Amino acid sequence: MAEASPSTQRKHLVPLLVLLCAALALAYVFRDALSYEALSENRLRLIALRDAHYALTVLGFVAAYTVIVGFSLPGATVATLTGGFLFGTFPGVIFNITGATFGASFLFLAARWGLGGWLASKLDASEGRIHKIKQGIDENQWSMLFLMRFMPVVPFFVANLLPALFGVAFHRFVISTALGIIPGALILTSVGAGLGEVFDQGGRPDLSVLFEPKILLPILGLCLLSIAPMVIKARGKEPL
Secondary structure (H helix, E strand, O other), X not given: OOOOOHHHHHHHHHHHHHHHHHHXXXXXXXXXXXXXHHHHHOHHHHHHHHHHOHHHHHHHHHHHHHHHHHOOOOOHHHHHHHHHHHHOHHHHHHHHHXXXXXXXXXXXXXXXXXXXXXXXXXXXXXXXXXXXXXXXXXXXXXXXXXXXXXXXXXXXXXXHHHHHHOOOOHXXXXXXXXXXXXXXXXXXXXXXXXXXXXHHHOOOOOHHHHHOHHHXXXXXXXXXXXXXHXXXXXXXXXXX
8 A cells, every 4th residue: 555645644634733722722711611610600500501401401511521522621520520410320421421422433533534544554564563562452452442441541532542543443442432431431420410419518529439349349340351352362372
């Protein structure tokens, strides 16, 4: 396959540069709006808007969540709590997962269009250790994708970018994202659903629940389940 010309490569960098500039601008404009304090101060207005225009509020919330994730803005945790606060654990978790998946998919496609295809072809054509790493990821894509979602060893926006840069199929990315973020989204949404009492007491949400054994152990179990195919495949390659 012919290598892309420098002008073509520069053209493909445009979406990433636009995304970066927009992310910086939005982060500055909404630096005070995407916070727990802002949610606390505006909770009555949000409730009134939800009660008066439920469907419109849902659409606006999902759109806002998509922008937050798509542009990697700080505030995704607050957005998830807001989804639980406004809509309850159910269907709030569905709205949270939808917004997060849409935003992640947007960032994935922007990275794929910008550098993903070019970098993936470079890695395929490389030799030695880098090629082996790329090959290992290719052979265990599902396991690696789910592992990054179940156990966030890398920031969420990095987990959205790496698959694009390593040539992961879009449908695999979407499926693993939508399913893989369910445990974390469900926990944070349920915490958000109880924010009414927290607001009344003038407190803050207790996110330490994420590290309680009853929550952490099942998530670790999912991590082990996701890497099981990798272990089985590796053992199958060992000489008898």
